[in-house]
Amino acid sequence: MPLxxxxxxxxxxxxxxAIASVLVSLPxxxxxxxxxxxxxxxxxxxLDGFVHLPLVLPPVVIGYLLLxxxxxxxxxxxxxxxxxxxxxxxxxxxxxxxSAVMGLPLAVRAMRQSVxxxxxxxxxxxxxxxxxxxxxxxxxxxxxxxxxxxxxxLLAFARSLGEFGATITFVSSIQGETxxxxxxxxxxxxxxxGDAQAMRLCVLAIVLSLTALVISELLLRRARRxxxxx
Amino acid sequence: MKLEVSVGRRLGxxxxxxxxxxxxxxxxxxxxxxxxxxxxLNAIAGLLCPERGRIALDGxxxxxxxxxxxxxxxxxxxxxxFQEGRLLPHLSVRQNLLYGRHFGGRSGxxxxxxxxxxxxxxxxxxxxxxxxxxxxxxxxxxxxALLSEPRLLLMDEPLAALDAPRKSEILYYVERMRDELGxxxxxVSHSLEEVVRLADTLVVMSEGRVLESGPVGETMxxxxxxxxxxxxxxxxxxxxxxxxxxxxxxxxxxxFPGGTLYAPDVDALVGExxxxxVRARDxxxxxxxxxxxxMLNVLAGTVAAIGEASGASVDVQVDIGGTALIARVTRKSxxxxxxxxxxPVYALVKSVAIDRHSVGYA
Numbered sequence: 001m002p003l004x005x006x007x008x009x010x011x012x013x014x015x016x017x018a019i020a021s022v023l024v025s026l027p028x029x030x031x032x033x034x035x036x037x038x039x040x041x042x043x044x045x046x047l048d049g050f051v052h053l054p055l056v057l058p059p060v061v062i063g064y065l066l067l068x069x070x071x072x073x074x075x076x077x078x079x080x081x082x083x084x085x086x087x088x089x090x091x092x093x094x095x096x097x098x099s100a101v102m103g104l105p106l107a108v109r110a111m112r113q114s115v116x117x118x119x120x121x122x123x124x125x126x127x128x129x130x131x132x133x134x135x136x137x138x139x140x141x142x143x144x145x146x147x148x149x150x151x152x153x154l155l156a157f158a159r160s161l162g163e164f165g166a167t168i169t170f171v172s173s174i175q176g177e178t179x180x181x182x183x184x185x186x187x188x189x190x191x192x193x194g195d196a197q198a199m200r201l202c203v204l205a206i207v208l209s210l211t212a213l214v215i216s217e218l219l220l221r222r223a224r225r226x227x228x229x230x
Numbered sequence: 231m232k233l234e235v236s237v238g239r240r241l242g243x244x245x246x247x248x249x250x251x252x253x254x255x256x257x258x259x260x261x262x263x264x265x266x267x268x269x270x271l272n273a274i275a276g277l278l279c280p281e282r283g284r285i286a287l288d289g290x291x292x293x294x295x296x297x298x299x300x301x302x303x304x305x306x307x308x309x310x311x312f313q314e315g316r317l318l319p320h321l322s323v324r325q326n327l328l329y330g331r332h333f334g335g336r337s338g339x340x341x342x343x344x345x346x347x348x349x350x351x352x353x354x355x356x357x358x359x360x361x362x363x364x365x366x367x368x369x370x371x372x373x374x375a376l377l378s379e380p381r382l383l384l385m386d387e388p389l390a391a392l393d394a395p396r397k398s399e400i401l402y403y404v405e406r407m408r409d410e411l412g413x414x415x416x417x418v419s420h421s422l423e424e425v426v427r428l429a430d431t432l433v434v435m436s437e438g439r440v441l442e443s444g445p446v447g448e449t450m451x452x453x454x455x456x457x458x459x460x461x462x463x464x465x466x467x468x469x470x471x472x473x474x475x476x477x478x479x480x481x482x483x484x485x486f487p488g489g490t491l492y493a494p495d496v497d498a499l500v501g502e503x504x505x506x507x508v509r510a511r512d513x514x515x516x517x518x519x520x521x522x523x524x525m526l527n528v529l530a531g532t533v534a535a536i537g538e539a540s541g542a543s544v545d546v547q548v549d550i551g552g553t554a555l556i557a558r559v560t561r562k563s564x565x566x567x568x569x570x571x572x573x574p575v576y577a578l579v580k581s582v583a584i585d586r587h588s589v590g591y592a
Contacts, residue, residue: 122319124316125316125318126318128275128277128304128308128310128378129304129378130304130305130333130378131304131329132302139329227319227320228319229358229360
């Protein structure tokens, strides 16, 4: 069954949004993972809880809060639009932002576990060989954390493919701009005679997710092999 | 090389207050587990920050609490061979060996080949740490530390996790390293065998403190240290010279100030110097020179000191023409013979009791 141009557009947009959201959340997630795994500070429990909020809050709450903060008249949205020309409201970038926020807890959890599992004595050993702290991080810590980073990114990617509530609340469902796969399927189920097309998109969603899962498993295995040297 | 260590730090209920000096060669830090040996090494390496004290290498302070100096680990150029190897799992053996080179290890191009040859690593270079045996890992760890061009090498019980054949294999490599590269080594151990084989200087630790430090022979003969040096394995260490090999009988005649000692299986040339540990429990005492006896080593001397009794036995220090020997006898024998300082005695040592675990090649 060849895909129609409209379907291709939906597919492309979903993948673009997912990739962008993962890239945006990666540095933040890794930073938070290290902060939560390695340091102790007052309010750590609160920060931990805050990072996990998108996991437990109704997505519509996240979407609405994003709308309030990052909308054209929101305090952050207005500032970014005025000074940097970055607009989120009703744009695909907004969909990526919503996905990034929703995927962040998953990414942080996976990466944090991996950071906690790093044997810090290996970092000591590298230091005795003359490696300054930054080099230790780049040549020892990061390679050993890599499986967790890959895993976290893939979880966030998968989460983004399925993101619905926060996205539709924040940036609505605009064909060609913010209408990702789940939004398109939902839209088709709301119009008479859309069943067949909705089913085609469902099959597309299954194929896309399955592909992502298989690739993720392969990447993860490779990263583990490299980190453990097996 | 001159190393001065004087460190103090509280670690929970444990308090470390250690002070000693090392003069090059191999300095052994000896003591039971929990006596603070590893903490001392970590302080020298810069992995543990003492609360007070000073650590200096050739006069240059690595740490000085009073002056506020605390050189970070990566700038100390102190190599460290850990008990568990700590090879970087994501790198090959070759990459592990060359790791230090990226950070100012100034080794020339031939250096890798030299170390690879010295430690027999040629066949391992492309393998991963995961695929190495315990002994191979330890050899790579030693090579890696050496290739970072250390001014001082710390070794923390590098043999503890190995079985007996691997142990003697690594000991052999450590000996080669000591003799061929001349890197000063601080060697932590709780095995007298390793100490006798490798070390020139012995530092005895207990409960975070240094009880005594000095040349191995002198320190091992100290009566007050007997409880800390191991009742079973402990004994005096005699510095001797190979005088003659009796190839037919497989015996070597060793000369030391005060007498001669016959020992089997000595793997050294005539004229070479040895350290021989004579376990206290292998030494008997007699008031008269016994005749028609199988023991080849009958050494005339005088009782120098009687140690504190423990259970049924007591340690007796005998002076053999300037060399100290320790005998472990029963309290009953000591009383029957009337042993007391100044009494002339003959110390009897079975030659077969001096096995290859008791001989170190200085």
